[in-house]
Amino acid sequence: MTVPVLLAIADAMLVNGVGLGLELGVSVGAALVLLLRRRFPLLVFLLTLPGLYIGYIWFAPMIGLYTLAARRPGRARLGICAVLLIAAHFFPYPISDFELTDYRENTLVLIDATVTSAAPIALGLLMRTRRELASRVEDLTRSLRREDRLLADRVKTTERARLAREMHDVVAHQVSLISLQAGAVQVSTEDAAARAGARTIRELSVRTLEELRHMVGVLRADGGDAGAAQDLAPQPDLEELPRLIEMSALDVTYEGGVVAGAKGAKTVERAAFRTVQEALTNVRKHAPGARVRIRVDPLDDAVQREGEGADRSGGAEESRAGHGLRVEIRNGPPDATATVPALPGGGNGLVGLRERAQSLGGTLEARRTSDGGFVVRAELPYGRVGSDPGEYGAG
Numbered sequence: 001m002t003v004p005v006l007l008a009i010a011d012a013m014l015v016n017g018v019g020l021g022l023e024l025g026v027s028v029g030a031a032l033v034l035l036l037r038r039r040f041p042l043l044v045f046l047l048t049l050p051g052l053y054i055g056y057i058w059f060a061p062m063i064g065l066y067t068l069a070a071r072r073p074g075r076a077r078l079g080i081c082a083v084l085l086i087a088a089h090f091f092p093y094p095i096s097d098f099e100l101t102d103y104r105e106n107t108l109v110l111i112d113a114t115v116t117s118a119a120p121i122a123l124g125l126l127m128r129t130r131r132e133l134a135s136r137v138e139d140l141t142r143s144l145r146r147e148d149r150l151l152a153d154r155v156k157t158t159e160r161a162r163l164a165r166e167m168h169d170v171v172a173h174q175v176s177l178i179s180l181q182a183g184a185v186q187v188s189t190e191d192a193a194a195r196a197g198a199r200t201i202r203e204l205s206v207r208t209l210e211e212l213r214h215m216v217g218v219l220r221a222d223g224g225d226a227g228a229a230q231d232l233a234p235q236p237d238l239e240e241l242p243r244l245i246e247m248s249a250l251d252v253t254y255e256g257g258v259v260a261g262a263k264g265a266k267t268v269e270r271a272a273f274r275t276v277q278e279a280l281t282n283v284r285k286h287a288p289g290a291r292v293r294i295r296v297d298p299l300d301d302a303v304q305r306e307g308e309g310a311d312r313s314g315g316a317e318e319s320r321a322g323h324g325l326r327v328e329i330r331n332g333p334p335d336a337t338a339t340v341p342a343l344p345g346g347g348n349g350l351v352g353l354r355e356r357a358q359s360l361g362g363t364l365e366a367r368r369t370s371d372g373g374f375v376v377r378a379e380l381p382y383g384r385v386g387s388d389p390g391e392y393g394a395g
Contacts, residue, residue, distance in 0.1 A: 005034045008060040015056050027055030034063055041068040045081055053088040061085055062120045069124025082117040089113035164216045172212055179205035200247055237269035238296060241276060245294065248280045256296035268380045271356050272296060272327045275364070278349045279329035279376045289335025290373065299324040299379060324362065324381035333372035353378065 008031030016024040030051025037044040045064035052061045065085060069078055090106075090113045092098055099105070179202050186198035236244075245252045276294055283292055350366050353376075357364040362380040369375055 002035075004037075004059070004063045005031055008034055008057065008063065011057050011059040012051070012055060023055040027051045027057045027060070030055070030057065030060040034060060037064055037067040038071065041071050042077070042081075046084075049084060049088045052085065053091070054093045056093075058116060061088070062116060065117065066120035066124040069121045070128045071124075073125060073128060078121055082121060085117040086110070086113040089116055172209060175205050175208050175212070179209070200249070204247060236273045237266060238272060241273060241294075241296070244273070244277060244280070248284070250280060250283060250292055251290075252280075252292045252294060254294045256294075265382055268325055268360060268382055271360060271362075271380050272325050272378070274356065275327050275353050275376065275378045276329055278353055279331075282349065282374070282376075283329075283331050287331050287334040287374065289338030290331040290333060292329065292331045295326075295328045295330075297326050299326050299381065323383060324379065327378045327380070328375065329377075330369070330375040331373045350376070 009028060012024060012027030012031055016027055018024070030048040033044050033047045041064070045061065045068050048061040048064045051057045065081060068081060090109055182198045182201035182205065186195050186202065189195055189198065242254065245254055276296075279294075280292070283290055350364075354364045354366075357378050357380060360380050361383050362378060364376070364378040366374070366376045
């Protein structure tokens with residue numbers, strides 16, 4: 001901003017000296033108005049012309065014309081300004097010194113004036129064209145990146161559909177066989193306990209197939225339509241907890257009940273259901289034969305209870321009192337005589353539950369207890385209406 005002004009002032013002093021006078025005054029004034037050249041390029045250029053005409057300076061009017069060409073291009077405007085600069089350069093001050101018959105000198109001055117006006121215009125238009133090209137290249141780069149993202153989304157959608165087909169072909173087939181075998185046992189056996197177990201296996205198989213169908217629908221949803229995918233997803237809530245506990249075949253004591261929630265409570269209840277489901281799965285894997293206690297309370301009642309022994313970070317939990325659910329699943333040590341089932345695990349169940357709780361603005365704690373058992377405690381506020389962290393698989 002100040003370098004062109006300093007160059008113009010130096011030009012004025014070199015041409016007109018340092019003595020006070022009209023020539024130096026108009027030349028320095030022409031240099032100073034360059035400070036406003038970006039905001040008022042046309043006006044600044046016109047104000048520099050007296051410096052060229054009276055003080056014979058070049059830098060100020062050329063810089064003004066360059067700025068005008070770079071910021072306010074227009075053929076008519078630039079043509080008129082070029083003619084004005086040529087006239088200010090061609091005619092001497094005072095005008096009475098002009099010699100019309102000195103053809104050779106006048107021709108040389110006219111050529112010099114034309115070059116003086118053409119050079120800044122050409123340079124200004126060149127810089128403007130360069131900026132426009134840079135802007136278009138940037139737009140093109142963004143467009144290419146957007147196309148790359150769209151292509152990646154299409155690839156992921158295709159891969160998701162392939163995985164959905166694989167899941168359906170492999171898992172559904174195996175679960176269907178389990179259901180058929182359980183049905184055969186239920187029909188053929190005379191043992192009441194075996195018949196009840198076979199019936200439970202069939203019900204679990206049917207439920208698994210139904211949820212698998214929903215999950216396949218989610219995987220095959222064509223990206224972007226989150227609402228459709230959400231409609232396809234299973235929607236369990238606390239009303240289904242007793243059924244889940246009954247079919248778990250574990251020694252479970254359930255305390256609490258369905259809490260009538262405010263708007264947005266369904267998402268929280270679904271998270272609570274998945275927390276209990278994952279905890280029961282982990283009990284079957286790692287603590288067979290253990291006694292389990294499940295408690296679901298309003299968050300305000302749960303915070304007021306004492307003797308829970310969990311680590312807390314201060315008053316953050318109390319501030320959410322009355323605005324969510326607290327879910328606690330506590331199991332004792334495993335039964336030494338029970339057979340440990342060889343069930344596979346991915347190690348992601350508790351991680352997924354913690355991410356779910358955090359996405360709802362809550363917390364999840366999982367730790368061992370002093371008696372050799374394990375406790376999972378989640379606090380899920382109602383605060384984030386409409387948030388759905390998705391369905392996390394068991395680990």
